Amino acid sequence: MGFPTVRPRRIRSSQRIRNLVAETDLGPERLIAPLFVQEDAREPVQIEAMPGVYRWPVDAVADEAKRILDEGIDKFLIFGIPARKDEEASEAYNPHGVVQTAVRKLRKELGDRATIMTDVCMCQYTTHGHCGIVTQSGGAWRVDNDRTLPYMGKIAVSHVEAGADVVAPSSMMDGVVGQLRRSLDEAGFTDALIMGYSVKYASSFYGPFREAAESAPAFGDRRTYQMDPRNAMEALKEAELDVEEGADILMVKPALPYLDVIRLVKEAFPQYPLIAYSVSGEYSMMRAAGERGWLDEDRALLEAMYSIRRAGADAVITYYASRAAKLLREFDGRVF
Template sequence: MLTGNFPQLRLRRLRKNENIRRMVRETILTPNDFIYPIFVVDGENIKEEIPSMPGQFRYSIDRLPEILSQVEELGIPAVILFGIPSHKDELGSDSYSERGIIQRAVRKIKQEFPNIYVITDVCFCEYTTHGHCGYLACSGEVCDVDNDRTLELLKKQVVSHAQAGADMVAPSGMMDGMIKAIREALDGAGFTDIPIMSYAAKYASAYYGPFRDAAESAPAFGDRRSYQMDPANSDEALREVALDIKEGADIVMVKPALAYLDVIRRVKNTFKYPTAAYNVSGEYSMVKAAALKGWVDERRIVIETLTSIKRAGADLILTYHALDAARWLREG
């Protein structure tokens, strides 16, 4: 606590110029903090911009080296992959097929960019005809995701990702018991060294809109509030995180980031556990839209935003700003 009083104590002394500000800076942002999300599509020679996410693209597997070479050159250690298959069905079978879009992408990356750490998103919404995050059970006109049947499909998916060469799996469906089921499946298949980054506190958020455009994963009906968290709750987030840690998660995640900085801080303070935060598509697109209008200084607002997420307690930040932010940080 402060021991002196004005005028003897003047806090502005340590803000005098950039050198002293850098010397006393409490939160240091570096490219090592970033995980870059990449959308992968079936086909050849595809690089198509996502309309609702300016500057972000869907890539076919043969064009992944274009973006991965930038990731590697900028010193960003990891990517997370989201697959958009050409074939969808009720069970999302492409998600656990040996020839699935993600499985082929992982093999390509590990062959050509062995030093990039590859994380795979583990879910079903991109792969199912109904756009929900698992096995859909219906009673009359009422449908919902069947939690326990979905766990069996998740086991198949994570093992197929590990067999393809994934370095880490990141289940995002918010199914009860998913971490326990995934850990047992990986261990049973001999992949005891594959860590799990759990989307432990994933909220039913309006900030996901552009992602659903990018990944073609909008629900065909209804919404996901029966399995994703209510935005009004933070105590519940701690219960979710506690269960995932107990079940074997190696990293826990809060998603989205900006509207949930308080949750990130509570998770970090409570568990002292490796914590990730997802700076999601809606957060990204709002900044890009304002920057394109000339309403904000994109460089300054991005660095300020990412710094705030780290300051809140995130050890890792999944962000579509990663390439630009890494360049700006390099430039100083």
């Protein structure tokens, strides 16, 4: 059977019908808001490469989280920018460090109304900007995978002690999820969740984030530990290893350039929640185009969020979280 009996336009004839048959849902419960906290800031610091995104003083981050919570978003991913850095990222696991202090304030102010997630890494805390302990031999440098792991465990434990619900190791060190699970269990935190940065590519789309977090490498790059953008099947191996090591939630990062990978991972591991991280470069491109009038930014950001959900992501980490939630509420499905 075909035309004129079959007329697909009939199910597009009105907004009510389009909403009725929409295959993909999107609401505030599917969004996670990243927050940058700067230890020595006295007022919000505008991030030049990410218009509308700020580094928040420790004393102000709870108020910003409350504002976002009022938009219906109750999940936050916390990144810290310390006042002091050293070779071993000692501020990353300092119980009175920037993330630990911010998490305690958030937990006190928000109680159980919010899920607090924390980024577990060393790049913001090291003088060299790499995600682990750097060693040198014969003039060559390398990030020492196995020496880095115990530090990652210490960071995670300090975050959960402060009140974090979910820890997310972003270093892409081999074995890091297993290290966190052992460290957390040994400390008595058997209920703490691990969100693996399971599939994290060495992407050019991280540029604005590195300005935001002051985490650009002082030398070299991260291609020896982050994934090659040319590879997709490798993502399944990385995700499988995280599952075997005890990850509760999987992640693909970035999102829009890797929709095919999101689909692959979701189909391979349908029983595991999958988060897609729509990264800083994705945000900044749409913001720049929107500011210049080159596209309808509101429609574009919702279209992007729906495409990520359609690919298979259960939730999206996005710097547009608050704006997207507001648009979803105001448009009530009418945008499409």
